[in-house]
Amino acid sequence: MALAGRTVIEQAKRRAGHTANIDMAAAYDLLTRRAAENGASLSETAAQNIQDAQAR
Numbered sequence: 850m851a852l853a854g855r856t857v858i859e860q861a862k863r864r865a866g867h868t869a870n871i872d873m874a875a876a877y878d879l880l881t882r883r884a885a886e887n888g889a890s891l892s893e894t895a896a897q898n899i900q901d902a903q904a905r
Contacts, residue, residue, distance in 0.1 A: 854891075854892035854895075857892055857895045857896050857899065858877075858880070858891060858892060858895040860895070860899055861876075861880055861894075861895035861896075861898040861899055862876040862877055862880065862895075863876075864898065864899060864902050865879055865880060865898060868902070880894055880895055880898065883898075
């Protein structure tokens with residue numbers, strides 16, 4: 850399960866980095882900030898980020 854969560858986080862970092870034209874460290878910071886703002890885990894936030902991007 851932990852590996853699956855890490856995979857989702859890495860995918861979300863790549864997607865966020867590409868979309869926002871930022872490096873992976875900044876993308877990670879963005880995801881962790883969103884997770885904290887929403888009271889969600891990083892894995893949940895990453896999964897939602899990927900779902901949102903696929904819906905577009």
